[in-house]
Structure formats: C-alpha cells, structure tokens
Amino acid sequence: MQYIINNQGCGEQGAEVEESFEIFDGHAHLDELEDLPAAIERARAAGVIGIVAVGMDMASNLRTLEIAGQYPGFVFAALGYHPWRIRESSIDENLAFLETHIDRCIAIGEVGLDYKIKVRKPLQQHVLREAARLAARSDKPIILHSRLSHERVFSIAKETNVRRAVFHWYSGPLDLLAKIVTEGYLVSATPAAATSPPHRAAIRNAPLENILLETDCPVPFGSVASEPRDVAITLCEIARLKNLQPDIVARQTTKNAHAFFDLLKQAPAAGLR
Ligand SMILES: [Zn+2]
Secondary structure, three states, rough: OOOEEEEEEEEEEEOOOOOOOOOOEEEHHHHHHHHHHHHHHEEEEEOOEEEEOOOOHHHHHHHHHHHHHOOOOOEEEEEEOOHHHHHHHHHHHHHHHHHHHHHOOOHHHHHHHOOOOOHHHHHHHHHHHHHHHHHHHHHHOEEEEOOOOOHHHHHHHHHHHOOOEEEOOOOOOHHHHHHHHHOOOEEEOEEEEEEEEHHHHHHHHHOOOHHHOOEEOOEEOOOOEEOOHHHHOOOOOOOOHHHHHHHHHHHHHHHHHHHHHOHHEEEOOOOOO
C-alpha cells in the first residue's frame, strides 16, 4: 500500500496528489538499502528534504560517511555502535572511531540498550555511557535505541548531561515519556505508528514539538522493506492519531529536525530550508 498525501489529508493509493510537504527522515539505515540511488530519487519525489543515515558499527559507519559524501546537504551521517553489534573485543576500537570521526557526523547514533538480546548489560551500559559522554562534550545530539531498558537509557542520558537526545521509535511507558518531554528530549515516530499499540499511545501523548519523523528503513512495513519515502506514512499516521492536518505535522516535525540536528549549521550551502 502506498500512501499519498494531499490537502484533504492522507489517503491511500489512487488519491490525487495535490500538495507535497517538506518532510525529514530522522533515522534510516541507508547502508542496508538494496538500491540506494533509486530510493533517494523516490524520497526526493515524495517531498523528503533530508535524511539522517545512522551507523551500527565501524563498517556501517564508514559506509554511512561515504553515502553522506555522495548526497551532500541531503544525507547526514550519524555514527554509532548499536547494542546488537557490541562484541567485547571490538568495543575499544569502535569507541575510538566515534571519537576520531566526531567532526564528520551530525549526531551520535544508533546507540542504546537492548535488554532482549544476549550481549551482557554491563557491556551495553559501558558503550552507551561512553557514547553519551562523547555526545555531551562535543555537543552533538544522540539517537537512542531502547528495548526493555527505557528507564536506564533515560538515566544515562541525564547523568552524562546530554543536551539533545531522541528516543527512537519510542514505545515505552507513558510516565517516562512525560519525563523525556520535561527534559526537553524528543521521541521519534516510525511507520509502526500505524499498527503498534504502545508506539501509537506514545505518539498520541507526546507533544508535536517533541516528535521527529523517521522510517528506520529498511525495517519492513507490512511485508515490504521500507525506504525513506515511507516517512510520508509516519506523517500520515501522526496526523490521524493527533487529528491534525498533515501540513501542520510536516511543518512542525521538520522544524523540530532542523533545531535538533542543527541542520543549517551543518549544511549552510545546501538546499535545506
Ligand atoms: Zn535503527
């Protein structure tokens, strides 16, 4: 199913396209897409004005930097060390990579804690704490993965004095969401806002000023691998959940992305508005 945005709201395939909005994909694994140039073209045609490409480990970070270099002012690299990729023997070199490449990235991420996997919790916490300290001292935003670990991820962000944090695909408790918002942190919404009850509850409850759009592509939406243009699905679902016109959601979330990632500073000569 393809979503089409028009000025009557968000419809399904077949609706006439009457207006396209400027939308921003704040979390995409571009290094994992099958046909990246075609996906970038489709994203631009869908009104996507920028993408943050997130890295998972050194190989993925290097590829992400390369992709950002190919699409200046459109793809921005975030460098991370995802909990799924943590191996005790590789922690030092991965953290050192983040440190030495900090000036080449727009954000630190994807990093976080995933308590559903087998990587030992103290190792995960060590990596997250070091990544958060680096984000804090270089004043970069951080993109946080949290599964069965929301409270701990929040406390590490706070204790390391991270100023800008986004809880990616937030599906955690609503009382913690209130603390996230009070702290001035953000949450991001994915196309799963169409289907996942805890994600829907979080997005319904979060102020629009605290929400970023994303896809987490190529995570499948339905049975199909997602890609950055599907951030339009996220936009439509937020508009429905909050009973707002899609143009309001597009304008505010793109403004949020500009402020959070400090986009104009990153790409003063780029086409970003
Ligand atoms: Zn991700």
